[in-house]
Amino acid sequence: EYKYAYSVHDHHTGDVKSQHELRHGDVVKGGYELVELIEPDGRFRKVEYKADDHTGFNAIVHHSSPHHHIHLAQHHHHL
Structure with missing residues (x-):
């Protein structure tokens, strides 16, 4: 099991992003x-x-x- 997160917010260079992930058993x-x-x-x-x-x-x-939010797509791939 693990859990991690990070984020970058550099408005000067325009690098604005974040990511998080966790694992519990096989999920x-x-x-x-x-x-x-x-x-x-x-x-x-x-x-x-x-x-x-x-x-x-x-x-x-x-x-x-x-100004607005759009749901774009959902993808399914089997492992």
């Missing part, structure tokens, strides 16, 4: 967030994921701008 859960500076409004991406031997790897990706 791994986590997520990461980052600001995409490619778009002028600085879109925000958030990914949440879970993986285990029964359902494989599942991730949900969210994109948002400063």
